[in-house]
Amino acid sequence: MTRARWSIxxxxxxxxxxxxxxxxxxxxxxxxxxxxxxxAPTVGHPAPDFTLTGxxxxxxxxxxxxxxxxxLNFWATWCPPCRAEMPELQAASERLAGEVAIIGVNQxxxxxxxxxxxxxxxxxxxxxxxxxxxxxxxxxxRNLPTTFFIDRDGIIRxxxxxxxxxxxxxxxxxxxxx
Amino acid sequence: xxxxxxxxPLALPTYPLALILAxxxxxxxxxxxxxxxxxxxxxxxNAGLYGFIAAVVGGRLAHVVVYxxxxxxxxxxxxxxxxxxxxxxxxxxxxxxxxxxxxxxRRLPLLAMLDAFAPGLLVGLAIAAVGAFLAGRNPGAASSxxxxxxxWGLRRxxxxxxxxxxxxxxxxxxxxxxxxxxxxxxxxxxxxGWGLVTWFVEAFRAPExxxxxxxxxxxxxxxxxxxALLALLGFRRMVSNVEAPQEPAAPDA
Numbered sequence: 001m002t003r004a005r006w007s008i009x010x011x012x013x014x015x016x017x018x019x020x021x022x023x024x025x026x027x028x029x030x031x032x033x034x035x036x037x038x039x040a041p042t043v044g045h046p047a048p049d050f051t052l053t054g055x056x057x058x059x060x061x062x063x064x065x066x067x068x069x070x071x072l073n074f075w076a077t078w079c080p081p082c083r084a085e086m087p088e089l090q091a092a093s094e095r096l097a098g099e100v101a102i103i104g105v106n107q108x109x110x111x112x113x114x115x116x117x118x119x120x121x122x123x124x125x126x127x128x129x130x131x132x133x134x135x136x137x138x139x140x141x142r143n144l145p146t147t148f149f150i151d152r153d154g155i156i157r158x159x160x161x162x163x164x165x166x167x168x169x170x171x172x173x174x175x176x177x178x
Numbered sequence: 179x180x181x182x183x184x185x186x187p188l189a190l191p192t193y194p195l196a197l198i199l200a201x202x203x204x205x206x207x208x209x210x211x212x213x214x215x216x217x218x219x220x221x222x223x224n225a226g227l228y229g230f231i232a233a234v235v236g237g238r239l240a241h242v243v244v245y246x247x248x249x250x251x252x253x254x255x256x257x258x259x260x261x262x263x264x265x266x267x268x269x270x271x272x273x274x275x276x277x278x279x280x281x282x283x284r285r286l287p288l289l290a291m292l293d294a295f296a297p298g299l300l301v302g303l304a305i306a307a308v309g310a311f312l313a314g315r316n317p318g319a320a321s322s323x324x325x326x327x328x329x330w331g332l333r334r335x336x337x338x339x340x341x342x343x344x345x346x347x348x349x350x351x352x353x354x355x356x357x358x359x360x361x362x363x364x365x366x367x368x369x370x371g372w373g374l375v376t377w378f379v380e381a382f383r384a385p386e387x388x389x390x391x392x393x394x395x396x397x398x399x400x401x402x403x404x405x406a407l408l409a410l411l412g413f414r415r416m417v418s419n420v421e422a423p424q425e426p427a428a429p430d431a
Contacts, residue, residue, distance in 0.1 A: 006414035013410060017377055017403040024381040025394040037386050038331030042314055044387040045330060142182040142189035160262060161191055165255050167241065167248035168263050 041139040043159060047072070047150045050135045052128035055111055055118075060103075060128040063154065069176035070101045070150040071169075074130075074141045076109060077117040081163035082145040086123055088166050092173070093125035100177050103128065107136050107144065151176040179329060180312040196309020201230075204295075204302030207349075211364075212294040214357035221286055222294055229277035236272025237264030289362035296368035297356060300349035303372070304342040311338035318382050335382040344375035360416060370409035376402030 001009075039048040047070075051061045062070070073089060075082035086104075093102035104127045106114050114127060130136055139148065149158040149172050157175040160168070183190045205226045209219035241263050242249050242256050249255055255263070281291050310316055318326075318335030326333040348371030355364045380388065380398040389397040 001413075001417065003414055003417045006410060006417055010407060010410040010414065013374075014403075014407055017406070020377065020381065021395055021399045021403060024396060024399065026385050026388060026390055026396065027394060037384070040314075040330035042330060044384070140181060142184070143191070162262065163260070165248070165258065165260055165263065166252060167245040167255060168260060170245050170248050171241070171263075 041141075041148065041156065041159075043156050045156055046154050047148060047156050048138050050138060052105065052130055052135060054126055054128045055114060060126060062103075065101045065103075066154050067152055068099070068101050069152055069173075070103060070148075071173070071176075072148040072150060073102070073104045073164075074107055074136060074139065074144060074146045075104055076107045076144055077113055079144040083117075085145060085163040085165070085169075086118075086121070088164055088169050090123050090125060091166070092169055096173075096177070100173065101126075105130050105135060107141065108133050147172070149173065149176045179314045181314055191313070193309045193313040193315055196306055196312070200302035200305035200309070203305055204298040207298035207301050207353075208295045209298075211297050211353070211356045212291075215290050215294050216357075217287070217290050217294055221280075221284065221291070225277045225280045225291065228280050229273040232276030233269040233273030234264070237266065237269025239272075240265040240268035287361065289365065292365035293356060293359075293361065293363070296365045297349045297352040300345045300352065300368055300372065304345040304349065307338045307342040307345065311336060311342070316387060317384050319384050321382075334384065337379055337382045340379045340382060341375060344379060345372065348372065348375060362412070362416060366409045366412045366416070369412075370406045373402040373404070373406030373409060377406060378402075 037045045039046045041048060047062060049061065049063045051059055054060045062072070071089070071092070073085075075086070077083070089102050089104060092100070096102070102125045104123075104125060106127050106129050108131060109129070110131060111129060114129065118127065139146070143161050145163055147160040147164060148156050149160070151157050158172050160172055164172070180192055183192050183195065205223060208222045208226070212219045212222045238256070244265065280286075281288055314329050316338065317329045318337030318340075320332050321335045322333065323335070325336065327336045328334075348368060351371065352364050352368045355367055359367075377399050380396050380402065383396070383398075391397050391400065
């Protein structure tokens with residue numbers, strides 16, 4: 001092809017391209033919102049709601065925390081990486097008290113087992129018990145630990161499979177608590 | 179959807195597996211393309227390996243710098259085996275710089291190297307798109323078309339498969355060109371193809387998940403179109419260089 005033909009092709013592609021982009025533009029008020037999507041355990045969707053019983057016997061409902069960023073961590077006492085990241089989550093819960101909710105959903109264990117692990121170590125952030133693992137199934141949790149970072153509007157902004165360190169927790173928190 | 183591959187007691191997340199496979203296949207295809215271009219495939223593997231190592235080191239170093247307050251109290255974490263403690267763009271930049279330095283220091287033909295990498299990168303991106311489909315990442319917009327698939331509670335455009343199909347078609351075209359076109363043409367063809375595929379299929383991505391700029395334009399559509407236009411201008415320039423009349427040689431003194 002000659003230089004002139006390449007020039008014509010470039011102009012045609014530019015015009016058609018701009019037209020297609022313009023046709024598919026999004027209303028600015030709807031673009032960043034994910035409220036229209038159904039709840040699902042994936043980035044961009046509203047976090048599926050659930051109600052569990054906490055160690056104190058009180059019921060815990062995720063949607064009660066709407067308006068506050070949530071770090072939703074799935075863990076178990078038999079899981080070494082989960083135990084390794086617990087001090088970081090505890091430190092964050094103390095540092096960000098009242099601003100970010102750090103929640104540790106225990107998978108498949110009873111209150112006695114969980115208390116036997118956390119009481120000696122002084123972990124105090126809320127730990128609802130998912131004894132029948134219904135919530136774990138709802139969130140498709142197949143690896144422990146798994147952590148969901150949920151923004152103030154209840155939208156999942158990041159998912160972390162594997163343990164958090166202080167640095168990665170700080171990094172992931174930026175997606176919900178800049 | 180298959181977000182997790184269950185192998186006995188092992189639960190392996192599909193998307194990272196697809197990325198590993200994509201990297202391996204991309205490098206293998208690039209090696210084969212290099213043979214067709216008369217470039218030693220070892221240079222492709224070396225540039226890829228050094229680039230990968232630089233990306234890992236650069237991505238981690240950037241993470242340490244940005245989150246130094248967290249690393250200060252746990253300096254051993256700098257060397258920790260944590261697969262998420264990286265920053266993506268510094269990693270990509272470091273990888274490209276080191277791979278580029280390898281090409282420069284070895285005085286390798288840059289355009290031929292780019293041509294060699296082009297089809298492999300497209301195949302790798304296509305595999306990553308299939309992995310995203312299996313994992314339900316970056317899903318499509320709601321659709322009632324017969325081929326719409328159920329993802330995250332809605333029937334949607336299988337936009338990741340549109341992307342994979344488009345990229346594979348471009349990869350096949352660039353593979354045919356490899357060794358039969360002017361130096362740099364295969365790379366430009368891949369860039370134009372990637373840009374046009376991205377520009378077209380992003381229109382079918384879930385709007386709620388699309389980043390927008392300039393009052394609602396989808397960012398990736400704009401990036402795709404710019405890439406395609408850049409490639410077309412590259413072709414124009416390539417033709418210009420051929421059409422330009424040769425200057426007469428200076429007479430000997």
